[in-house]
Amino acid sequence: MQEVLTKHLIENILSPTGIRVNGNNPYDIQVKNEDFYHRVVHDGSMGLGESFMDGWWDCDDLTDFFCRIIPSDPERRVGKNLKLLAHILKIKMLNLSTRSRAYQVGEQHYNIGNELYRHMLDKRMVYSCAYWKHADSLDDAQEAKLKLICRKLDVQKGDRILDIGCGWGSFAKYAAEKYGAEVVGITVSKEQMSLGKELCRGLPVEIRLQDYRAVNETFDHIVSVGMFEHVGLKNYRTYMKTVHKCLRDGGLFLLHTIGKNRAKKINDPWMDKYIFPNYWLPVRHEVNDSIKKLFVVKDWHAFGSFYDPTLLSWFQNFHANWDKLVLFYDNKFYRMWKYYLQSCAGAFRCGYLDVWQLVLSKKGIPVGYQVVR
Numbered sequence: 001m002q003e004v005l006t007k008h009l010i011e012n013i014l015s016p017t018g019i020r021v022n023g024n025n026p027y028d029i030q031v032k033n034e035d036f037y038h039r040v041v042h043d044g045s046m047g048l049g050e051s052f053m054d055g056w057w058d059c060d061d062l063t064d065f066f067c068r069i070i071p072s073d074p075e076r077r078v079g080k081n082l083k084l085l086a087h088i089l090k091i092k093m094l095n096l097s098t099r100s101r102a103y104q105v106g107e108q109h110y111n112i113g114n115e116l117y118r119h120m121l122d123k124r125m126v127y128s129c130a131y132w133k134h135a136d137s138l139d140d141a142q143e144a145k146l147k148l149i150c151r152k153l154d155v156q157k158g159d160r161i162l163d164i165g166c167g168w169g170s171f172a173k174y175a176a177e178k179y180g181a182e183v184v185g186i187t188v189s190k191e192q193m194s195l196g197k198e199l200c201r202g203l204p205v206e207i208r209l210q211d212y213r214a215v216n217e218t219f220d221h222i223v224s225v226g227m228f229e230h231v232g233l234k235n236y237r238t239y240m241k242t243v244h245k246c247l248r249d250g251g252l253f254l255l256h257t258i259g260k261n262r263a264k265k266i267n268d269p270w271m272d273k274y275i276f277p278n279y280w281l282p283v284r285h286e287v288n289d290s291i292k293k294l295f296v297v298k299d300w301h302a303f304g305s306f307y308d309p310t311l312l313s314w315f316q317n318f319h320a321n322w323d324k325l326v327l328f329y330d331n332k333f334y335r336m337w338k339y340y341l342q343s344c345a346g347a348f349r350c351g352y353l354d355v356w357q358l359v360l361s362k363k364g365i366p367v368g369y370q371v372v373r
Contacts, residue, residue, distance in 0.1 A: 006037035017068040026061035027068060033057070044075055049270035049343075053335045062339065063312065066346025098235075103188045103211075104277050105230050110167075110189035113328055117168070119321035120314050125168040125199075128226035128256060129307040129355045133373070138313040141306070146174040151372045152299065152359050153221045153252050155179040162186070162219040162246060164212050165227020169196035169205060176203040184219070186210040188230075212242055221251050228257035233280045236290035244294045244362065253295065253360040258307075259283065261354050275340050281353065295360035298369040304354035311345040 011021055020028045031037075033056035039047040051057060059065045121127055122142040130141030131148050149171065155161070157180030163172050166185025169192075175181040182204040187193050188211060196207040212231075222243050231239045243253055263283045272279060291297070318325070318337060326334075347353040359369065 006041045007034075009041055010037050013072070013074050014069070017072050019065060019068055027059065027064040029065065030058045031056070044269070046269045046273070049274070049336075049339055052339050053274075053332050055335065062342035063308070063345040063349060066343045067350040068346075070347055070350050070352050105279070106187070106189035106192070108277050109275060110187075111191045114168075114191050114195045115328065116318075116325060119325060120318045124170040124174065125195075126170040127167050129258075129303070130310045130313075131303065132306045132309055133303075138310070138317075141310070142170075143174075146171055147178075148372065149223060149225070149254055149256070149357075150175055150179055150181075152357070153223070153254055155181050155221065158182065159220040160184070162215065162217075162222045164215075164222065164224040164243075165230070166192070166196065166207060167226070168192050169200045169207055171223060171225060172196070172205045172207070173200045173203060176200070176205050184208065184217075186212060186215065212239060215242065215246055217246060218248050219246055219251065220248055222247050222253045223256075224254070225256040226258075228255060229276065229279050229281055231280070232278060233282070233286060236282070236286065240290045240294050247362065249362055250365075251361070252298070255287075255356075255358045255360065257282065257287075257356055257358075258304075259287070259354045259356045261304075261351060271340070274336055287356075287358070291360060295362060296364045297358060298361055298365065299357070299359040299371050301357040301359075301371075301373070302354050303357070304348050304351070307348040307353070307355055308345045311341050311348070315341040315345075 007021075014020065014029075018025075018027075021031055022028065033051070033054075036051050036056045039051050039056070041047075043050070117125060117127065122130075122138045124139075124142055124146070126142040126145065129145070130138060131145035132141045133144065135141035135144050153161075155175055159179075159181045161172075161175060161181050161183045163183055163185040166172055166183075166187050169185055172183035172185045175183055183206070185196065185205065185207045187196070187207065187209060190209060193207050193209045200207060212227075224243075228239070247253055258281050260281045260283050267279055267281065315338065318341070322334060344353070348355075361369070
């Protein structure tokens with residue numbers, strides 16, 4: 001009886017979205033284990049993700065599935081289970097991104113193997129949303145994004161730039177090669193630091209294993225691309241004060257981050273456990289609150305629709321190179337990574353998530369700021 005009731009509940013939740021159980025459309029789910037229904041009702045989004053990893057259900061087009069299901073807010077229909085309530089309480093009560101915990105995401109996500117990212121990303125290894133405005137390939141779109149950042153900052157030869165969350169040094173290398181800038185990049189990943197130093201050898205680039213709170217120098221400009229998601233809401237003000245302290249008075253700060261277009265009290269428990277521990281995606285007012293009396297917004301550029309093709313390009317590369325990666329990872333990892341990339345693509349496609357590039361200055365710019373697109 002319980003199985004019948006839980007199945008009926010899941011079917012009712014899916015019905016308004018057009019998704020059917022064992023239907024013929026690419027976005028329909030194919031259930032392979034009847035325990036799936038109870039698991040999802042009992043564990044919510046965690047149960048949905050873990051049961052996919054375990055092969056209990058499948059879907060030909062996960063991106064379209066999530067694009068349809070996310071706007072319907074299925075967690076609200078299922079109700080809050082004890083695990084979800086514990087997750088909410090943990091987020092509200094604790095600072096999950098303290099200095100002592102700052103390196104956790106590096107260990108769990110970025111240190112799992114540089115070969116994975118070599119085979120998944122573009123030739124410059126940029127792990128953030130590409131800029132597809134005039135681009136037809138991932139390589140070109142990522143190159144366009146790096147150029148866009150440099151133009152927004154009006155980078156000049158000899159400028160000293162801090163890159164917070166530098167990854168494998170993609171921006172640092174580009175700014176040094178193309179504009180003659182001197183760049184200090186910081187990361188919490190040993191693997192990123194090691195490969196980043198190798199890729200930037202011979203250039204005026206320094207890659208450090210360092211938390212942003214430990215930086216105490218002055219720079220002409222500061223860049224942070226795809227790192228703010230790891231700062232944690234309780235640390236936003238500390239982060240902005242650190243940037244303010246390290247930025248010269250006439251300099252610019254470019255913040256590139258994923259944001260939410262709809263306020264939600266929690267992050268996704270599955271994503272928190274398996275992909276990005278302790279992450280938090282801001283809504284607009286949280287960013288605005290963090291910069292009060294510190295920065296003036298000169299530009300707020302949203303291009304979240306470009307993350308859908310970026311994520312799907314990453315998955316295509318990941319899938320195409322699986323014959324090489326299978327030597328290091330198992331089938332459960334493949335399903336986990338597929339779920340991560342394609343579910344995120346769905347969240348951007350439906351407009352739940354966005355990408356923001358903010359250009360900030362301390363006191364404004366006397367001659368005015370020319371918006372760059």
